[in-house]
Amino acid sequence: MITDQQYLSWHQKLSENKLFRRFWVFWGIYSVLTFFVISLYLIIINQWQVVVLLLSAFVLARHIVSPLIFTVYKKARPYQRLQYRTIYSWLMSREKVIHNSFPSDHAISFASITAVLMYYSPTIGWLSVVLVLMSGPARIILGYHDEKDILAGWVLGVLSAWAVIYWLAPIVFQ
Numbered sequence: 001m002i003t004d005q006q007y008l009s010w011h012q013k014l015s016e017n018k019l020f021r022r023f024w025v026f027w028g029i030y031s032v033l034t035f036f037v038i039s040l041y042l043i044i045i046n047q048w049q050v051v052v053l054l055l056s057a058f059v060l061a062r063h064i065v066s067p068l069i070f071t072v073y074k075k076a077r078p079y080q081r082l083q084y085r086t087i088y089s090w091l092m093s094r095e096k097v098i099h100n101s102f103p104s105d106h107a108i109s110f111a112s113i114t115a116v117l118m119y120y121s122p123t124i125g126w127l128s129v130v131l132v133l134m135s136g137p138a139r140i141i142l143g144y145h146d147e148k149d150i151l152a153g154w155v156l157g158v159l160s161a162w163a164v165i166y167w168l169a170p171i172v173f174q
Contacts, residue, residue, distance in 0.1 A: 002140065007078045010142075011082075024138045024141045025142070028141065029142075031131050031134065031138075035054075035128075038117070039051050047120075047121070049172045049173055053120070053164055053165065054116050057157075057160050057163075057164040057165075061111070061112035062108060065108065065156050070100045074098075074099040075101040075149070076099045077143065078101075078143045101144070101149050102148065104144070104150050104152070104153035106144075106153070107150045107153025107154050107157065108152075110135055110157065111161070112161045113157075115157065115161030115162065136153075
């Protein structure tokens with residue numbers, strides 16, 4: 001279990017060490033852009049059905065499952081709990097006032113997309129697994145989430161993807 005002292009130590013190192021900060025900000029905030037590139041590639045090679053499933057899994061996980069949990073379970077993010085200002089991106093990751101740390105939206109989104117990719121395109125899926133495994137710790141180091149938030153996001157994301165593969169894929173691939 002990560003301690004509050006560890007979060008504060010990472011926060012200090014992020015503010016003092018530019019290379020450390022850039023590395024973790026890329027993985028924790030901007031690595032999501034890789035999924036756009038993957039989707040464009042799949043469209044170019046005429047795999048639009050897979051892109052439809054990726055988007056469906058993402059929407060189910062990020063815009064249905066996560067908000068349902070947020071309505072019944074409020075959990076502060078580490079930076080909120082410890083009252084420090086973390087790193088934000090005007091485009092990808094804005095400062096949050098509401099307590100919605102559990103589950104991690106990044107983790108649930110990345111895992112849902114990755115599970116679909118692993119099912120339909122394992123080669124690309126393995127690249128996506130690297131993104132998932134790097135973005136989770138990055139979100140923790142940046143102070144956005146605890147380990148449980150990330151793990152729950154991964155599990156719920158995979159379950160969302162399997163629901164889409166089971167129920168929607170037969171319709172899309174007719």
